[in-house]
Amino acid sequence: MNGNSGPAIDVTGLNKHFGAKHVVRDLTLSVNRGEIFGFLGPNGSGKTTSIRMLCGLLTPDSGSGTCLGFDVIRETAAIKREVGYMTQRFSLWEDLTIRENLDFVARMYGMHDRTRVVAEAVEELGLADRRDQLAGELSGGWKQRLALAACLLHRPKLLLLDEPTAGVDPKARRDFWEEIYRLAAQGISVLVSTHYMDEAERCHRLAYISAGTLLAKGTAAEVIAAQHLTAWSVSGPDLVEVVDRLRGKPGVEHITPFGATVHVTGRDAAALEQSLKSLTLGPGHHAERIDAGLEDVFISLMARAPDEARQ
Amino acid sequence: MSRSVFSYRRWIGILVKEFIQVKRDRLTFGMIVGIPVLQLLLFGFAINTDPKNLPTVVYAADSSIFSRSFVAALENTGYFKVTSLAPNEAEAQRMIAEGVAQFVVTIPADFSRKLARGERPEVLVEADATDPTAVSNAVSAVQRIAATALTRDLQGVLGRSIPAPPPVDIRVQRRYNPEGVVAYNIVPGLLGTILTMTMILMTGLAITRERERGTFENLLSTPALPIEVMTGKIVPYILIGLIQVALILLAARFVFGVPMQGSLLLLLGVVLIFIAANLTLGIMFSSIARNQLQAMQMTFFFFLPSILLSGFMFPFRGMPEWAQWIGNVLPLTHFLLLVRGILLKGNGLDVLWPQIWPIVAFMLAVILIGLRFYRRTLD
Structure with a gap:
């Protein structure tokens, strides 16, 4: 069989249930x-x-594809x-x-x-x-x-x-x-x-x-870009109080502490900026727009996932 | 400095956690409740160390009223139950060898004639003494009836006073184990119990251990086929089982002086069938059990009735019919009869067959049930 050409992994629409639980849903992946x-x-x-x-340890309920050119359902050996x-x-x-x-x-x-x-x-x-x-x-x-x-x-x-x-x-x-x-x-x-x-x-x-x-x-860059996430970094004293005031403001989706700063992220850049501007920050406070990192993106994805992914 | 004082609240916390964990493990919980209740009912009613109504074959060469009275007197002791009348001596001998009859009573042709002359005829009572405890009470009951069995007949018909020595001379012969050595029975029996324990437990643990530790996943991710994994894991335990057999037989022969009448090759064949039956059960347990503890509990749950209801510890014929029925399902019951039959009685394959097929049937049934539970991949 051919083991040396084509993608290493190329699967489409793999599904797996354990009882009533749908564990993997339409997995399409190419490596x-x-x-x-x-x-x-x-x-x-x-x-x-x-x-x-x-790797052939579990049989997918549906879907197809190859791993190293071998069929993931029939050629597990x-x-x-x-x-x-x-x-x-x-x-x-x-x-x-x-x-x-x-x-x-x-x-x-x-x-x-x-x-x-x-x-x-x-x-x-x-x-x-x-x-x-x-x-x-x-x-x-x-x-x-x-x-x-x-x-x-x-x-x-x-x-x-x-x-x-x-x-x-x-x-x-x-x-x-x-x-x-x-x-x-x-x-x-x-x-x-x-x-x-x-x-x-x-x-x-x-x-x-x-x-x-x-x-x-x-x-990594594509994943970050695809989420259209705007991130701001806020630093200064009494961040706990700042965080309390920011929570629930329009455009503010996630507030994550990063050491001495907090990252505030959201997909609506304008609303987020407005909320941060309207917040009267103390003299030692400083807010600046930064590039969203992978972690910002994943925290955002993780929080949204349940509503978007289930059913 | 803070002092360490026994804290009642901490202690209660530990108790509560322990109870929650016991409750979570449903199999363990079931065993805790189930084992005592089930076994109390099972063994409390089933076990009887004074077996009665033992199957007896009568070969009466003399069919007079005296022989009938004698047989009736035997039955009246409660220990003997005449199951059949043998047409000839050979047939009677076959039945005791096969284990169908526990006793053979032979009444000689000149029984009534000698009785009439006051010559004290001999009656031969042969007991299958492979399990000496099972027959000991019956044997002592026989001696007691010698004097009284024919009292009424003799007075009525011949109108004579009873002579000081009993009118009948009852000769008891303990076949296969004349000295009534308990070890002759127990040592071959241990062969079966030890094999039951190790074969089921070892295979059960060997497979659940891989699953519990996660190494099973590694094994399955290699090109190894399920059949290779299963047989590869089992064969070592067959060898261990055979080593155990060799050790026990050597000890039986040279330490306990157990006679070995039959063919050792035949014994080996029987042992292999028995090992196979236990291994299949061990594999079935391992595919149901989620961890080693559960595999152990299941083994124990099977092992207890095996030693108590198989005739290993207590006389099989002392148990009520329903308990004998359960006992007959267990491979150990048949294996004990086979081993005692080969070692003590020198039986051959023709006589042993009725005990071999139930073990094979048990194995097939377990395989059928096991297939339903067997998980090939991790699905």
């Missing part, structure tokens, strides 16, 4: 070869279910052989050692030069001297690196990473992303779900899903 694609959305929005459908899936929760065997875990995974993919591949992976991980340590004894950062090494073992063409950096310290996160860039440069496509805005901004393209519905997709 190019060598692209790092960010998958964002609040908890329980259907990210994990979508990823499981892409072929997909599993060429996709590396890293689960949200650490899912290697805690009562096996690092080497035993990697060796087991290598056997599952029927690799012939198992011993060499595992030895190399252990070496690359920098865990050569700890290879006989139980996986359960590793810290969160090391577990995550081991899990990534395990799903790279069979040289997949597509990586599906489900919140890979949750609960990992900033240094480990940065190292992890360096690795992701290195892999993408080698032509591996990556779909990664995350809650972190800095990680979202690192992706070539991203999609935002809420309550099972894809609400926005494109590059």
Whole structure:
């Protein structure tokens, strides 16, 4: 089969129900070869279910599409052989050692030069001297690196990473992303779900899903532009009181504290500006218009999602 | 410095949280309420260590009024229930080997003649003593009737006083376990109970553990096929089961001196069927249970009736009919008869078949039920 041309992921109208719950709704998504694609959305929005459908763990109720050129409904076996899936929760065997875990995974993919591949992976991980340590004894950062090494073992063409950096310290996160860039440069496509805005901004393209519905997709700049959001930054003393007075004013949709400032956002630029102007700010206060960031956009999307997405 | 004082309110908070959690886990809650009630009813009424009405085959070569009185006297003790009259000795022997009859009573051809002459004829009572406790009360009852069974007949017909020694010489023969060694019964029985426990529990836990820890998802995301995963996870436990069997048999032979009359190859075959039945149940439990604790509770729920109603701990024939019916569903009940039959009686396949097919039927039923629950993917 063709595994090397066309988009890495190309699915249309995928749906999934669990009982009466419509978990994923008409998911249409395309990820190019060598692209790092960010998958964002609040908890329980259907990210994990979508990823499981892409790698053949769940069968979609309806819809169609391909993953690495293989049909997502009929050719799941072929997909599993060429996709590396890293689960949200650490899912290697805690009562096996690092080497035993990697060796087991290598056997599952029927690799012939198992011993060499595992030895190399252990070496690359920098865990050569700890290879006989139980996986359960590793810290969160090391577990995550081991899990990534395990799903790279069979040289997949597509990586599906489900919140890979949750609960990992900033240094480990940065190292992890360096690795992701290195892999993408080698032509591996990556779909990664995350809650972190800095990680979202690192992706070539991203999609935002809420309550099972894809609400926005494109590059970070495109996603921001599409929301037509105006943002103001207000700084000065007694911001709590300022926030109280702003709340409910025309044009003011969201007020979010950002350290020593608050971001006030809304889609009606004129009304928002009017509200801010009419507010008699104290002498130390300062309000300026800023470019809306991804985080402003996501907070706005998250708050609107329920009414727009449901039914 | 603040002092740590036992806080009643904190303590109540912990109690309340615990009760809420117990209530949430519906299976556990059901077990807490269900187990005592069900088992009290089940075992309270079912278990009887003094079994009566034991099935008895009479082979009477002499069909006089005396033999009929003797048999009636046996039945009057309450321990014997004549289920059939054997046409010949071979037929009577077959029935005790098969386990259909617990006793064979043989009345010799010259019974009434010798009785009339005061020559004290011998009556042979053979007991299937594979389970010595099941027959011990019946055996002692037999001895008591020797003196009184024929009192009325002898006085009425022959008009003679009863001689000081009883008119009948009752010879009791404990077959298969002449010394009444309890270990001969218990040790082969342990083979069944230990296999039941480990096979169901180990497979149940092995599969629910993967699901509970999330590693099942990882396994399913690899190209591994469900059939590979399932059989791959089960075969090690079959080997463990066989090691247990070997250990128990070695101990039975060399520590407890249990006789081994039958074919060990046949025993191995029977053991494999029994292991298979328990494994399928373990797999079914694991596909219903959401976590290891539930798998454990289900195993326990099955294990208790298995040891109490199978005839392992208490005589099977002492139980009321409904309890015997439940017991007959359990594979252990049949396995115990098979193992005792092979080891103590030296039975062959022809005699064992009636106990083999119920285990196979149990297994097929479990597979049918299990298929309804089996989840192939994460759907």
